[in-house]
Amino acid sequence: MSKKILLTGCAGFIGSNFVKEIAVNEKGYNFVVLDALTYAGHYPTIQKDIEGNDHLSFVEMDIRDKESIEKLFQTEKFDGVIHFAAESHVDNSITNPNIFVETNVLGTLNLLNSSLALNNPDFKFVHVSTDEVYGTLSETDPAFTENNPIEPNSPYSASKASSDLLVRSYFETYKFNAVITRCSNNYGPYQFPEKLIPLMISNALENKSLPVYGDGRNIRDWIYVADHNRGVWDCFLKGKAGEAYNFGGDAEKRNIDVVKTLLSVLDKSEDLITFVEDRKGHDWRYAMDFSKAVSDLGWKPQVTFEEGLKKTVDWYLENREWCKEVQKS
Numbered sequence: 001m002s003k004k005i006l007l008t009g010c011a012g013f014i015g016s017n018f019v020k021e022i023a024v025n026e027k028g029y030n031f032v033v034l035d036a037l038t039y040a041g042h043y044p045t046i047q048k049d050i051e052g053n054d055h056l057s058f059v060e061m062d063i064r065d066k067e068s069i070e071k072l073f074q075t076e077k078f079d080g081v082i083h084f085a086a087e088s089h090v091d092n093s094i095t096n097p098n099i100f101v102e103t104n105v106l107g108t109l110n111l112l113n114s115s116l117a118l119n120n121p122d123f124k125f126v127h128v129s130t131d132e133v134y135g136t137l138s139e140t141d142p143a144f145t146e147n148n149p150i151e152p153n154s155p156y157s158a159s160k161a162s163s164d165l166l167v168r169s170y171f172e173t174y175k176f177n178a179v180i181t182r183c184s185n186n187y188g189p190y191q192f193p194e195k196l197i198p199l200m201i202s203n204a205l206e207n208k209s210l211p212v213y214g215d216g217r218n219i220r221d222w223i224y225v226a227d228h229n230r231g232v233w234d235c236f237l238k239g240k241a242g243e244a245y246n247f248g249g250d251a252e253k254r255n256i257d258v259v260k261t262l263l264s265v266l267d268k269s270e271d272l273i274t275f276v277e278d279r280k281g282h283d284w285r286y287a288m289d290f291s292k293a294v295s296d297l298g299w300k301p302q303v304t305f306e307e308g309l310k311k312t313v314d315w316y317l318e319n320r321e322w323c324k325e326v327q328k329s
């Protein structure tokens with residue numbers, strides 16, 4: 001019988017790409033996609049993939065709803081979980097931190113408890129986390145390894161760090177078969193236009209100003225979403241219980257340079273850039289040492305930043321309606 005895997009948060013950016021690139025092709029598994037369809041989740045993004053594939057199905061549910069999650073696990077008897085669902089926008093966490101704790105911490109706890117209650121020795125849980133749990137680097141610090149201390153600086157990263165630590169504790173305490181992925185900034189198709197790259201593309205296309213925090217010199221590593229998702233799937237198939245794996249795109253860029261590159265690709269003027277008051281607690285630099293994923297999983301990023309950005313811009317140019325639709329809901 002096919003293994004049944006729960007995929008949470010797959011009406012959002014990274015998860016919807018996972019459905020399209022991996023789940024639809026992995027016909028030896030049954031995937032149940034769960035999403036609460038918050039402002040960041042858009043069912044039409046994955047509707048055709050779900051309805052066109054017998055091995056995929058969808059359930060609208062909130063991971064904060066403990067009773068419903070428990071019932072779902074008892075009925076479906078999952079063999080594994082890949083957990084993408086989260087409140088994911090740092091700016092929102094600064095204005096409304098509570099929902100970040102409710103979804104990212106308590107929601108994850110509900111999934112862990114319901115998974116554990118199945119008592120299935122072959123169960124596997126992949127927790128999708130972020131490089132932001134490590135805090136920030138200076139220009140000269142070496143890149144984050146999995147051994148860096150967990151020192152989150154925003155309510156978002158603190159909530160992700162808390163859920164990472166819960167997952168880790170379930171491995172240590174119950175020998176629960178869980179793996180954690182920590183990844184740098186993703187970009188690609190279907191990203192909600194609140195995040196840097198799609199926001200800048202959308203604004204530039206409408207000749208609106210492009211708000212850049214501080215002096216724009218903060219550094220992020222950028223990974224194309226398909227590369228990240230291959231890593232998540234590798235972790236599901238080959239990741240060792242209790243381990244965390246870093247993923248990065250080998251593409252450290254200053255925010256201002258990303259914005260200028262986008263303007264140049266779109267043939268728009270740099271006059272659209274407006275520097276705005278810096279984000280509170282803004283991390284200076286993220287950089288990833290992903291050598292463990294290379295040696296232990298045989299993973300490496302395949303899409304260069306230039307290639308990925310071109311694909312992303314082309315996608316947004318061809319899908320302006322999608323952007324308008326998701327912003328309405």
Ligand SMILES: NC(=O)c1ccc[n+]([C@@H]2O[C@H](COP(=O)([O-])OP(=O)(O)OC[C@H]3O[C@@H](n4cnc5c(N)ncnc54)[C@H](O)[C@@H]3O)[C@@H](O)[C@H]2O)c1
Pocket residue numbers: 008009010011012013014015034035036037038039040041042061062063064083084085086087088089103107128129130131160182183184185186187192
């Ligand atoms: N975007 C990045 O650059 C990045 C980088 C590293 C890690 N991550 C992590 O990857 C995961 C996915 O990120 P994303 O960028 O796709 O986020 P997203 O905001 O685009 O999507 C999140 C999805 O989760 C769903 N969701 C939110 N709260 C829920 C709840 N209570 N119950 C059920 N579903 C709920 C939303 O409806 C949405 O479909 C997150 O865990 C995030 O922390 C993201």
